Amino acid sequence: MPKRDFAVQLLKISAISLCALETQMRLIWESVFGFQLKT
Numbered sequence: 001m002p003k004r005d006f007a008v009q010l011l012k013i014s015a016i017s018l019c020a021l022e023t024q025m026r027l028i029w030e031s032v033f034g035f036q037l038k039t
Helices: 003-033
Strands: none
Touching: none
């Protein structure tokens, strides 16, 4: 696999992970503090 393709895959995975992490943190925050974060 060419290095460039590998980098693109890595970026996609990172982006997906970040989105999932943000959602998870938001849910934790809401459950702990009892209010929704303003987006």
